[in-house]
Amino acid sequence: xxxxxxxxxxxxxxxxxxxxxxxxxxxxxxxxxxxxxxxxxxxxxxxxxxxxxxxxxxxxxxxxxxxxxxxxxxxxxxxxxxxxxxxxxxxxxxxxxxxxxxxxxxxxxxxxxxxxxxxxxxxxxxxxxxxxxxxxxxxxxxxxxxxxxxxxxxxxxxxxxxxxxxxxxxxxxxxxxxxxxxxxxxxxxxxxxxxxxxxxxxxxxxxxxxxxxxxxxxxxxxxxxxxxxxxxxxxxxxxxxxxxxxxxxxxxxxxxxxxxxxxxxxxxxxxxxxxxxxxxxxxxxxxxxxxxxxxxxxxxxxxxxxxxxxxxxxxxxxxxxxxxxxxxxxxxxxxxxxxxxxxxxxxxxxxxxxxxxxxxxxxxxxxxxxxxxxxxxxxxxxxxxxxxxxxxxxxxxxxxxxxxxxxxxxxxxxxxxxxxxxxxxxxxxxxxxxxxxxxxxxxxxxxxxxxxxxxxxxxxxxx
Ligand code: PMP
Numbered sequence: 517x518x519x520x521x522x523x524x525x526x527x528x529x530x531x532x533x534x535x536x537x538x539x540x541x542x543x544x545x546x547x548x549x550x551x552x553x554x555x556x557x558x559x560x561x562x563x564x565x566x567x568x569x570x571x572x573x574x575x576x577x578x579x580x581x582x583x584x585x586x587x588x589x590x591x592x593x594x595x596x597x598x599x600x601x602x603x604x605x606x607x608x609x610x611x612x613x614x615x616x617x618x619x620x621x622x623x624x625x626x627x628x629x630x631x632x633x634x635x636x637x638x639x640x641x642x643x644x645x646x647x648x649x650x651x652x653x654x655x656x657x658x659x660x661x662x663x664x665x666x667x668x669x670x671x672x673x674x675x676x677x678x679x680x681x682x683x684x685x686x687x688x689x690x691x692x693x694x695x696x697x698x699x700x701x702x703x704x705x706x707x708x709x710x711x712x713x714x715x716x717x718x719x720x721x722x723x724x725x726x727x728x729x730x731x732x733x734x735x736x737x738x739x740x741x742x743x744x745x746x747x748x749x750x751x752x753x754x755x756x757x758x759x760x761x762x763x764x765x766x767x768x769x770x771x772x773x774x775x776x777x778x779x780x781x782x783x784x785x786x787x788x789x790x791x792x793x794x795x796x797x798x799x800x801x802x803x804x805x806x807x808x809x810x811x812x813x814x815x816x817x818x819x820x821x822x823x824x825x826x827x828x829x830x831x832x833x834x835x836x837x838x839x840x841x842x843x844x845x846x847x848x849x850x851x852x853x854x855x856x857x858x859x860x861x862x863x864x865x866x867x868x869x870x871x872x873x874x875x876x877x878x879x880x881x882x883x884x885x886x887x888x889x890x891x892x893x894x895x896x897x898x899x900x901x902x903x904x905x906x907x908x909x910x911x912x913x914x915x916x917x918x919x920x921x922x923x924x925x926x927x928x929x930x931x932x933x934x935x936x937x938x939x940x941x942x943x944x945x946x947x948x949x950x951x952x953x954x955x956x957x958x959x960x961x962x963x964x965x966x967x968x969x970x971x972x973x974x975x976x977x978x979x
Contacts, residue, residue, distance in 0.1 A: 606848025
């Protein structure tokens with residue numbers, strides 16, 4: 517395909533980038549001898565770099581974001597139409613696309629009611645944490661303020677969200693952290709099922725009961741919320757085991773603890789349902805979302821609550837401190853909800869939830885075929901088009917494959933023009949997991965191509 521946006525001065529751009537851009541998530545020393553990667557164009561599920569090379573994007577923009585694929589003119593048109601009418605207004609005012617998108621979103625989330633706009637996943641999660649803290653102050657004299665988070669989950673990059681972060685590698689150098697965040701054990705059956713289970717108890721129920729043990733140790737009257745990813749993303753694509761969610765829900769109810777579900781990755785179609793929690797029998801109190809909300813066409817995130825949570829901030833109108841004393845300046849950008857509205861319409865009109873279910877099952881099967889051939893694949897996990905393959909040195913001992921080899925697999929795919937991801941890269945000994953999350957428009961040809969690249973890479977790198 518033609519790449520119309522290729523610049524005529526690529527070397528100059530690469531040099532400007534090398535001289536001045538501080539890229540996310542990467543050690544820059546190698547850029548002294550190799551060029552930084554610059555992506556210039558995308559169409560559907562493919563992107564082109566500044567050298568004109570085509571890549572099949574197996575991770576939707578690097579981090580599970582571009583759910584409806586690249587080059588969607590109707591989203592660009594909707595954003596443009598809105599921007600020329602009104603680009604921004606904030607403070608306590610609303611907007612037309614904000615109201616329309618909220619209505620449409622809530623239609624897809626039975627039981628939920630109110631949408632609070634922000635810009636990033638971290639920020640949406642912080643809004644949720646602040647709501648929990650304020651409820652603790654309003655209702656419980658500040659006592660019920662602790663927020664539980666789970667090992668291997670991630671909720672964002674700010675100091676408060678890192679304080680709720682269960683991935684050691686991301687936290688190691690950024691303490692001291694914010695008090696009041698307490699970890700609960702992970703639920704990765706592949707690496708936890710060897711514990712002695714009482715008769716008749718499944719690993720899922722045990723993993724959920726471990727949360728209850730933390731609540732009892734901390735004191736239920738001090739715990740305000742439990743914040744969990746429905747399926748852990750960056751921590752290794754961890755699908756909660758049977759029985760887990762039902763028990764978690766029951767525990768939250770029993771101790772009057774708000775359930776905050778972080779849908780930043782799973783939200784808006786990624787797992788084949790509108791939201792990841794809808795795969796399970798869960799009734800959350802707070803749901804946060806970001807990446808797929810507008811597929812990266814505009815920066816938008818949302819913290820969605822039930823009417824019951826909202827009411828706690830509305831009912832005492834006589835209290836000047838009673839309302840949610842929070843603002844996000846760019847929560848007033850109208851491009852976000854305008855893009856998000858169109859993004860949802862595309863998912864509905866093109867039947868992308870069903871495609872995600874069908875293509876997710878197809879690719880899961882492909883990964884299982886690869887596992888039959890390559891003994892370094894220890895476990896295949898995930899839901900919809902959100903899948904992972906954990907790599908091990910030895911299937912019996914489950915010792916993790918060296919992270920340099922995992923990176924070499926990713927690098928080999930990249931050289932073949934196929935972008936995949938890997939989680940927990942700098943934590944040797946933990947789950948080094950290849951990660952796949954193509955756009956929800958993926959078809960069998962795309963997925964065959966993806967699986968073939970991984971097959972070749974595993975053969976070359978691991979043998
Ligand atoms: N929650 C989860 C589950 C995430 O994966 C991420 C980002 N990878 C975040 C929150 C933070 O989102 P953001 O980078 O937009 O702040």
